[in-house]
Amino acid sequence: MLKLVFLVVVGALLSGCAGVPAVRAMHDPLYRAETHTSTITVSASEPQDGIAEIRIDAVVGELTACTGGAFQLPSLIPCRSNATALSLSCTFGNAKTEVSCALPMALNDRRLVTYTATARSAKNKSASTVAVTYAGGAPLTQAQIPFPFGTITMPWETARPVIWRTDAPSSGLDRGDKIDWGFVPDPDMPSYRAFTDDMQPMVLDLFYNDGNAFSAWSRTWKNLFNVWAGPTGANGEGCTRTFTTPASTVMSAFDGTAILHRNAFRDCASISLGGGSGTAQTTLGDKTWVMLHESGHFLFGLGDEYVGGGNSAISTPKNVYASKASCDSNATANSLPTAQCVQIGTTGTWRNDDGQPTTMEDRVLNSDWRTFAGKAMGNMVSRCVNGACY
Amino acid sequence: MNTTWQDTCGTLLALSLVAGLALGSAPTQAQPRTDLAQPYASPGGKVELSAPRNLPEAADPVNQRVLAQTADGLVLVVTVDGATITLDSATPARVPRRVARSERATDGPTVKATGYAGGQIVATTVLPDTLYNASEGDGLVRTERRQIALVLVADRPLDSVTVEAPATGARATLNVSAAYARYCDADRNSPWCPKARD
Numbered sequence: 001m002l003k004l005v006f007l008v009v010v011g012a013l014l015s016g017c018a019g020v021p022a023v024r025a026m027h028d029p030l031y032r033a034e035t036h037t038s039t040i041t042v043s044a045s046e047p048q049d050g051i052a053e054i055r056i057d058a059v060v061g062e063l064t065a066c067t068g069g070a071f072q073l074p075s076l077i078p079c080r081s082n083a084t085a086l087s088l089s090c091t092f093g094n095a096k097t098e099v100s101c102a103l104p105m106a107l108n109d110r111r112l113v114t115y116t117a118t119a120r121s122a123k124n125k126s127a128s129t130v131a132v133t134y135a136g137g138a139p140l141t142q143a144q145i146p147f148p149f150g151t152i153t154m155p156w157e158t159a160r161p162v163i164w165r166t167d168a169p170s171s172g173l174d175r176g177d178k179i180d181w182g183f184v185p186d187p188d189m190p191s192y193r194a195f196t197d198d199m200q201p202m203v204l205d206l207f208y209n210d211g212n213a214f215s216a217w218s219r220t221w222k223n224l225f226n227v228w229a230g231p232t233g234a235n236g237e238g239c240t241r242t243f244t245t246p247a248s249t250v251m252s253a254f255d256g257t258a259i260l261h262r263n264a265f266r267d268c269a270s271i272s273l274g275g276g277s278g279t280a281q282t283t284l285g286d287k288t289w290v291m292l293h294e295s296g297h298f299l300f301g302l303g304d305e306y307v308g309g310g311n312s313a314i315s316t317p318k319n320v321y322a323s324k325a326s327c328d329s330n331a332t333a334n335s336l337p338t339a340q341c342v343q344i345g346t347t348g349t350w351r352n353d354d355g356q357p358t359t360m361e362d363r364v365l366n367s368d369w370r371t372f373a374g375k376a377m378g379n380m381v382s383r384c385v386n387g388a389c390y
Numbered sequence: 391m392n393t394t395w396q397d398t399c400g401t402l403l404a405l406s407l408v409a410g411l412a413l414g415s416a417p418t419q420a421q422p423r424t425d426l427a428q429p430y431a432s433p434g435g436k437v438e439l440s441a442p443r444n445l446p447e448a449a450d451p452v453n454q455r456v457l458a459q460t461a462d463g464l465v466l467v468v469t470v471d472g473a474t475i476t477l478d479s480a481t482p483a484r485v486p487r488r489v490a491r492s493e494r495a496t497d498g499p500t501v502k503a504t505g506y507a508g509g510q511i512v513a514t515t516v517l518p519d520t521l522y523n524a525s526e527g528d529g530l531v532r533t534e535r536r537q538i539a540l541v542l543v544a545d546r547p548l549d550s551v552t553v554e555a556p557a558t559g560a561r562a563t564l565n566v567s568a569a570y571a572r573y574c575d576a577d578r579n580s581p582w583c584p585k586a587r588d
Contacts, residue, residue: 054431059445059452066456066484068447071581073462075484079453084442090431091438100432114452133452145576152576166452176488239523239531243539248467249481252539253489266528270520273496274489275539277520297524301498310524310531314498390494 021046021119023054025129026208030200031136031162031229033192035108038136043100044119050094053120054101059085063112063135065143065156074143076253078135078158080112094122107136114166130223133164139231157246159253162203162227177387179299182254184230184247186261186279192232198260198282203227205288212365214289217377224384234259236279239268251277255390256299258291269297271312274390289365296360300380302373305361307345315376319360321350334375460484463513463543464569466503470555471535475562478537480569482547482582490515490543498522499557503540505548513542521557534558547584
């Protein structure tokens with residue numbers, strides 16, 4: 001009976017989508033802290049009726065520290081001033097093949113751009129993307145704070161949005177329905193540009209382009225994530241991670257921070273749910289897998305499930321247990337076979353193993369979040385959808 | 391060029407289907423262009439760019455979002471080294487409310503900060519303690535020395551903050567009044583100058 005209800009619901013959703021255009025949008029480059037041309041590209045398709053129009057609505061202005069009013073403290077999250085709104089309409093003769101529309105913009109210092117895209121079919125059905133905001137150009141480095149009798153200027157940096165989902169403000173003031181993932185450069189990056197160049201393919205693969213199993217979860221749930229860049233000042237080496245201002249201040253706005261590095265050293269991450277950090281090497285052939293594995297520790301509280309790893313977890317449920325009895329009881333509670341509770345080597349720690357490659361154990365691209373880790377990630381999605389990821 | 395996508399109906403369906411279902415998105419070929427100064431469409435399309443119009447700051451959805459989801463506060467960065475806590479920086483800032491939580495559902499160790507003004511508790515926040523780390527191929531590493539960035543929501547200047555990291559028996563009360571010196575120097579009557587309250 002439940003299956004029937006499920007199929008009816010899914011069927012209703014699918015029929016509601018019939019004839020509705022599929023629309024997709026992204027900006028390129030994702031983030032560059034220098035003057036450059038940024039292009040927003042939107043593609044749409046609707047094979048039955050065809051696409052009549054793609055519309056891009058964009059707002060471009062100056063990135064600020066939100067210090068417009070007297071006595072207002074500068075913000076870690078940027079605001080925008082002197083904004084202009086523009087719309088680009090691309091019309092097509094009800095094309096039934098995929099069509100695209102692109103808006104290039106020259107971005108100079110401290111730009112903040114927001115865009116949404118809408119595609120309309122020949123039968124006037126439309127679909128829109130959620131608003132995405134990103135920064136470009138040289139970053140803000142100081143804030144001017146007005147006082148009744150003048151202003152003071154102080155060094156200031158904000159978080160730099162790379163993919164910031166800025167749809168309509170939510171009603172709850174403390175709503176935390178996104179996972180805010182920060183990226184910062186290690187000192188071994190030859191330049192900040194090298195850092196942003198290295199970050200781009202990893203982020204795109206993780207949330208959009210990759211076709212492997214390991215990224216299926218992040219691609220499916222990409223809209224739960226905001227991606228940010230931070231200033232220099234972070235330094236990772238093994239499990240020692242230090243942050244100097246302003247990076248240390250800015251990273252407080254993130255749920256977890258990845259320090260991207262090029263030199264080879266053993267990557268390490270805190271086992272944490274909020275406020276954690278870890279390192280990820282950008283020169284590896286499987287760099288995106290490694291970054292996701294590290295995020296399993298510092299964003300999702302998962303432990304390693306292999307011999308020689310960090311076999312400890314704080315996720316819900318934990319994916320690693322200190323005894324078989326604990327593994328068994330949690331397996332039962334999570335509808336997993338207790339027969340799959342196996343010891344990790346001879347470590348005295350236990351996991352649930354279904355025999356398939358899993359991302360906290362197997363360094364292969366066809367890995368996935370499985371058994372306890374899969375349950376924990378599903379619970380993370382539920383918490384985010386309910387308004388509080390952490 | 392990497393062209394990637396946001397789903398619309400795909401997102402709706404994803405919420406109704408089981409987690410782990412991969413909604414693969416096929417990359418498409420953007421039309422090669424040499425003149426990036428002009429908007430463009432794929433073959434057969436016509437483009438029309440509207441005249442730019444000014445958007446007042448108050449009407450900007452980004453500003454509305456930031457104002458709704460942030461509050462005045464203090465970012466406190468501390469280094470916990472065993473039982474010792476030292477202040478790295480204290481920065482008055484408008485901060486995201488969501489990271490200034492006073493409760494967190496976690497089985498792991500936590501760090502707690504309590505902010506005081508005039509002897510009264512003004513704000514508390516709890517953050518996971520990053521004491522335990524997973525070092526790839528090297529096992530579980532307990533980092534006695536770790537840096538923690540704590541965010542307190544406070545509508546007034548704080549005098550001191552008590553930081554507790556019970557996992558290593560660390561507790562310290564840190565004087566943070568100097569964090570507001572710039573504001574006092576600029577205006578002794580600023581609400582961000584602790585003496586203005588007295």
